[in-house]
Amino acid sequence: MITLPRNPLKGSERRDPADRSRRRFARRQWLRRWLVWRYVIGSVLLVVLSVVGVWLVFISSTLTVKHVDVQGSSLLSQQQVLAAAGVPDGAHLVELDLGAIRARVAGLAPVKHVDVSRDWPDGVLIRITERHPVAVVEIAGRFQAMDSDGVLFRTYARPPAGMPRVLSTATVSSDALAEAARVIGSLPSGLAARVDHVGVRGIDQVTLTMRSGATVLWGSDAQSVLKAEVLVKLLGHPARTYDVSVPGQPVTSG
Structure with a gap:
């Protein structure tokens, strides 16, 4: 009977050292070639994708307005x-x-x-x-909606009920109308309900005509909140004219 050695050499250990060296060299050569071709293939794919992208975006009807x-x-x-x-x-x-x-x-x-x-x-x-209307502007018998920027943007056959009314002329600038819009926006609801209409003749020339017939000289839109507070107090004292253009020194007459 023939007895085999207990610890035979593995296959890799039985190979010739020169053979192992050649295999390692071949693997390194293949890796170098792959690295080179990888960049070549990537560049080709990039060019192809670019061409397809240009065709799709600028030539094809796929990405056009339908x-x-x-x-x-x-x-x-x-x-x-x-x-x-x-x-x-x-x-x-x-x-x-x-x-x-x-x-x-x-x-x-x-x-x-x-x-x-x-x-x-x-x-x-x-x-x-x-735009959202905040007032109706009456110019030469025509009723137009005005937004908070003073822009006239639509015409009404009749003014909407409950909407503040502004009397003006065709020569009044959009800045003056915008100022009137800001004044209207500053009025508390209780005070606004007592206003018949707002008059504007130009910049810093805003007046309120109350339903009672009294006139309020408002001036500019500056300090409008304070002016409204002062006017509410003054209305407790009947008068024909209330001047709140300088709210710290209000004046009444009549």
Whole structure:
């Protein structure tokens, strides 16, 4: 009987040292070649992706305008907004001048704020915040809505009940109307209910005509909250004219 050695050499240990060296050298050579080809393949893929991206964004019809959505409009119809926006159908989204679209929509009188964005992959979204009336301005027999910025943005056949009324002329500036709007906004509800109308002839020339027939010289919108507090106290003393333009030195007459 032949007895095998108890601790035979493993296969790797029986290999010739030169063979092991050649194998290690081959592995290193393969690794070097792979590192080189890895950068080549990566560069080729990057070029291919760039070409595909350019084609997709600038040439293909995939990312072109197919619909325009309008949100937030009630005074304006969607057709009015779309006509003002002038978004070309079929235009590439990436080439749209959103600023120009925004400016055209903002030119509509009832629009207080507008945001225009791309709605990928094939739409445009227009979000509108419309102006809110705080008073009715009567100019030459026409009734127009005025917002808190003094902007006239729509016409009424009849003034809405309960809305403050402003009497003015066509020559009064928008800054003067804005000042009148701020005065109206500063009036507490109890005092506002006693006002028949607000008159404005120019900057710092705001007057209130009370339902009693008395006239209040308000002046500018500065210190309007204090002026309102002073006027409420003065109205307890009947007079034809109340001057609160300098609230620290109010004057009554008549």
